[in-house]
Amino acid sequence: MYRPRIADSILARRLKGKGAVLIQGPKWCGKTTTGEQVAKSILYMSKPEDVKSNLTAADINPSKLLEGKTSC
Numbered sequence: 305m306y307r308p309r310i311a312d313s314i315l316a317r318r319l320k321g322k323g324a325v326l327i328q329g330p331k332w333c334g335k336t337t338t339g340e341q342v343a344k345s346i347l348y349m350s351k352p353e354d355v356k357s358n359l360t361a362a363d364i365n366p367s368k369l370l371e372g373k374t375s376c
Contacts, residue, residue: 311338345372 318325327335347369349358361368
C-alpha cells in the first residue's frame with residue numbers, strides 16, 4: 305500500500321512544468337515507488353532479461369524506448 309509523501313506534490317508540480325524529472329535520493333527511500341504513482345508507462349532498464357535489447361534499442365533509436373503514454 306502506497307503511503308503519500310511530501311514529494312508527491314512537488315513531483316506533480318515539476319512534471320506539469322517540465323514534463324520530465326530526475327528523482328534522486330539514497331537507496332530505499334521510495335524514489336521508484338513515488339515515480340510509479342504518476343507514471344503512465346514504465347521502462348525498467350535494470351531487468352536482466354531486457355538489458356541487451358534495451359541497450360541495442362538505445363543505440364539504434366533512443367526515442368523508441370520512450371514511446372508510451374505520458375503523464376501530462
